Amino acid sequence: xxxxxxxxxxxxxxxxxxxxxxxxxxxxxxxxxxxxxxxxxxxxxxxxxxxxxxxxxxxxxxxxxxxxxxxxxxxxxxxxxxxxxxxxxxxxxxxxxxxxxxxxxxxxxxxxxxxxxxxxxxxxxxxxxxxxxxxxxxxxxxxxxxxxxxxxxxxxxxx
Amino acid sequence: xxxxxxxxxxxxxxxxxxxxxxxxxxxxxxxxxxxxxxxxxxxxxxxxxxxxxxxxxxxxxxxxxxxxxxxxxxxxxxxxxxxxxxxxxxxxxxxxxxxxxxxxxxxxxxxxxxxxxxxxxxxxxxxxxxxxxxxxxxxxxxxxxxxxxxxxxxxxxxxxxxxxxxxxxxxxxxxxxxxxxxxxxxxxxxxxxxxxxxxxxxxxxxxxxxxxxxxxxxxxxxxxxxxxxxxxxxxxxxxxxxxxxxxxxxxxxxxxxxxxxxxxxxxxxxxxxxxxxxxxxxxxxxxxxxxxxxx
Numbered sequence: 001x002x003x004x005x006x007x008x009x010x011x012x013x014x015x016x017x018x019x020x021x022x023x024x025x026x027x028x029x030x031x032x033x034x035x036x037x038x039x040x041x042x043x044x045x046x047x048x049x050x051x052x053x054x055x056x057x058x059x060x061x062x063x064x065x066x067x068x069x070x071x072x073x074x075x076x077x078x079x080x081x082x083x084x085x086x087x088x089x090x091x092x093x094x095x096x097x098x099x100x101x102x103x104x105x106x107x108x109x110x111x112x113x114x115x116x117x118x119x120x121x122x123x124x125x126x127x128x129x130x131x132x133x134x135x136x137x138x139x140x141x142x143x144x145x146x147x148x149x150x151x152x153x154x155x156x157x158x159x
Numbered sequence: 160x161x162x163x164x165x166x167x168x169x170x171x172x173x174x175x176x177x178x179x180x181x182x183x184x185x186x187x188x189x190x191x192x193x194x195x196x197x198x199x200x201x202x203x204x205x206x207x208x209x210x211x212x213x214x215x216x217x218x219x220x221x222x223x224x225x226x227x228x229x230x231x232x233x234x235x236x237x238x239x240x241x242x243x244x245x246x247x248x249x250x251x252x253x254x255x256x257x258x259x260x261x262x263x264x265x266x267x268x269x270x271x272x273x274x275x276x277x278x279x280x281x282x283x284x285x286x287x288x289x290x291x292x293x294x295x296x297x298x299x300x301x302x303x304x305x306x307x308x309x310x311x312x313x314x315x316x317x318x319x320x321x322x323x324x325x326x327x328x329x330x331x332x333x334x335x336x337x338x339x340x341x342x343x344x345x346x347x348x349x350x351x352x353x354x355x356x357x358x359x360x361x362x363x364x365x366x367x368x369x370x371x372x373x374x375x376x377x378x379x380x381x382x383x384x385x386x387x388x389x390x391x392x393x394x395x396x397x398x399x400x401x402x403x404x405x406x407x408x409x410x411x412x413x414x415x416x417x418x419x420x421x422x423x424x425x426x427x428x429x430x431x432x433x434x435x436x437x438x439x440x441x442x443x444x445x446x447x448x449x450x451x452x453x454x
Contacts, residue, residue: 022196055267061191062267066192113262131263
């Protein structure tokens, strides 16, 4: 066991970890943030996606001790208080959420994409979410949602 | 279930060397974790100690020093993808990096990891082999350098001594009428393990004589490798359609012999002709556009 510092969703925390824990284990079982899911456990499905120091990564492929002193943002950390992030709202409005299992990872992939590229083309969106599997929507609605979110964000920024 | 007892997170090369010594040179180095973590959980890799190098800034760089491009082993695929140096004639390396896994994997995975895992299907390795890249290894005793080709000892094996780690990779900056081409064949866009990936480096003079050519393949042998027999068909000759055809046929023969009795050999020996042709044409276009730019 060892104790590490992690800034999780904006709050600096000390947490005890086992040397064998993955970042995913600590997020779910240490911090009880269960929005981050475990799917395949080997980086194929993307449901465990989180932002680590601003970069999209699979929390199932990073050991917890590697995240020492890092900043982690999970799905619980986006949006403000009771207000959804524009990406989350767009997912609801376009029907991009079906069973919902892939949604947290998809939203974070979209977030990472829009931070880097605020007005992506459909192709760029598909590439941006290419590490996330969805077995319900056929991706069409998700691409639509990300497009809508990017437009809404651009509009708010203009004001 | 797993047996990791100790973990280290050095922030400098100096403390990395200390950590390696402290584990009795038995600690497993981990960077992006995209292969190591999965292997540990599958039981395919046993490690009592892990040493994370993902936050050693000294190992994260892309720079040009005295005509040589140097890439720190801790550089991620995303960093290569986003760097201006890999526009233009070094695009083949960027294309290799862009083929790796998914955005998540490219953000975490490193070029050093891609090399040290010695997977037969590492996407950035064929372009580096075609560029005749060298690896620079560091230990307490200092630096040691060798060609990337010699560094590979077979599937999953590299020539890394107990106190050594891969510090950076370097290759000559491309000049004159040189071009690099890359092509990959895989089953799905993202996350596909390469079925075949090929990189071609050419140096072409004004009369279309191939002053030099280096061809490297992934997924067609125990590790990524140079295709010297095919190179021999082309080197020093004038680049004609006929010669290209001759090289394609040679390539098919070489692969057919090497993969004899393996699954997919029928498909691979045929596919290599097309993949090689595309990579070659890309390298020619790159070299050609440089020629025009010079004139």
